Amino acid sequence: MFDWKLLKKLDSTLFITTLFLICSGFLLIYSATQGGGGEGKDAYFFLRRQMLWFIIGLVGMFFFIYRDYASFQPLSKGIYLFNLLLLLLVLFIGKGPAGTRRWISLGIFPFQPSEFAKLFVIITLASYLAEKKESIEKLSTLLISFLHIILPLLLIFKQPDLGTSLIFLVIWLGMVFMAGAKPKHLLGFMGGALALSPFLWMLLKDYQKRRLLIFLDPDIDPLGAGYHLIQSKIAIGSGQLFGKGLFAGTQSQLHFIPGQHTDFIFALLGEEFGFVGAVFLLSLYSIFIWRALHTASVSKDSFGSLMAVGIASMLAFHLFINIGMAVGIMPITGIPLPFISYGGSSLITNMLATALLLNIYMRRQRIRF
Numbered sequence: 001m002f003d004w005k006l007l008k009k010l011d012s013t014l015f016i017t018t019l020f021l022i023c024s025g026f027l028l029i030y031s032a033t034q035g036g037g038g039e040g041k042d043a044y045f046f047l048r049r050q051m052l053w054f055i056i057g058l059v060g061m062f063f064f065i066y067r068d069y070a071s072f073q074p075l076s077k078g079i080y081l082f083n084l085l086l087l088l089l090v091l092f093i094g095k096g097p098a099g100t101r102r103w104i105s106l107g108i109f110p111f112q113p114s115e116f117a118k119l120f121v122i123i124t125l126a127s128y129l130a131e132k133k134e135s136i137e138k139l140s141t142l143l144i145s146f147l148h149i150i151l152p153l154l155l156i157f158k159q160p161d162l163g164t165s166l167i168f169l170v171i172w173l174g175m176v177f178m179a180g181a182k183p184k185h186l187l188g189f190m191g192g193a194l195a196l197s198p199f200l201w202m203l204l205k206d207y208q209k210r211r212l213l214i215f216l217d218p219d220i221d222p223l224g225a226g227y228h229l230i231q232s233k234i235a236i237g238s239g240q241l242f243g244k245g246l247f248a249g250t251q252s253q254l255h256f257i258p259g260q261h262t263d264f265i266f267a268l269l270g271e272e273f274g275f276v277g278a279v280f281l282l283s284l285y286s287i288f289i290w291r292a293l294h295t296a297s298v299s300k301d302s303f304g305s306l307m308a309v310g311i312a313s314m315l316a317f318h319l320f321i322n323i324g325m326a327v328g329i330m331p332i333t334g335i336p337l338p339f340i341s342y343g344g345s346s347l348i349t350n351m352l353a354t355a356l357l358l359n360i361y362m363r364r365q366r367i368r369f
Contacts, residue, residue, distance in 0.1 A: 163333030174313030
């Protein structure tokens with residue numbers, strides 16, 4: 001039974017910040033697609049779908065807030081197995097561009113298991129680390145926690161989706177560091193990963209290799225693989241301090257930026273709202289991460305703290321990679337901008353993660369009458 005007195009302890013700063021981010025996403029998506037997004041759709045098609053997913057996300061948020069987050073811990077093994085099942089299923093019946101398998105079609109809702117897998121792994125890894133908090137300094141415990149993320153990581157890499165699979169490594173690093181792992185052990189893992197990078201190169205698909213090479217020099221293929229990056233940098237640079245104005249961007253409104261309502265939506269922001277708009281958006285994200293870390297610090301148990309750190313790590317990595325690839329300091333990996341980029345699975349996952357943070361914060365201490 002939900003105790004409505006808990007709502008008095010709601011983190012209003014986090015909730016309002018999240019709404020601002022989502023509404024900013026609505027505005028940018030409409031700006032990017034008001035001409036049909038170059039796909040022959042009506043002017044409101046993408047905005048309507050994003051709003052529909054927002055409503056679905058609100059329902060999910062209510063469930064995640066209503067149910068005590070501690071009740072997820074005993075279910076962690078089942079959640080982990082369910083997560084693996086979904087990721088396996090997408091390899092058999094999934095759909096995606098250019099021979100990839102990333103989505104399971106549910107009619108109007110293309111379900112992307114890899115997005116939800118991030119939240120599932122945060123919950124289940126937090127459960128394991130909370131149970132092993134007394135032995136986290138042992139290398140064996142750290143190794144098992146690493147194996148915890150390897151299975152979902154490899155299944156997502158197989159889709160193939162390099163960008164999303166790398167997120168699991170960042171989530172793991174943030175959570176095991178919070179749990180108290182020895183820095184020398186973590187440095188050892190990072191060194192091992194660097195040593196294996198040449199073998200990883202051999203496993204990459206040709207288009208993934210091209211993306212990495214284009215990152216080093218976009219002019220290698222300016223009309224092909226380098227086109228995204230070149231147009232994105234032109235758009236952001238042309239925005240200057242205050243931008244060209246809403247619906248007034250030339251690169252965006254003439255659809256020179258591929259994926260401007262999804263992966264490269266930050267380029268549209270930079271062109272139409274300039275440096276000031278970019279700073280405003282980054283300020284909202286900074287507030288979100290601050291509240292997530294604050295929630296971790298005030299949580300009544302390690303399970304809640306670890307989940308909050310995992311969510312903060314996930315969001316921070318998304319920001320760094322997405323904005324980095326838009327301005328040309330990171331390779332193109334297809335990672336969406338949280339709450340902003342068009343896409344139902346991403347939006348709902350981030351809304352559920354927010355609800356989990358609100359849940360942890362509301363229950364940071366017992367209600368006193």
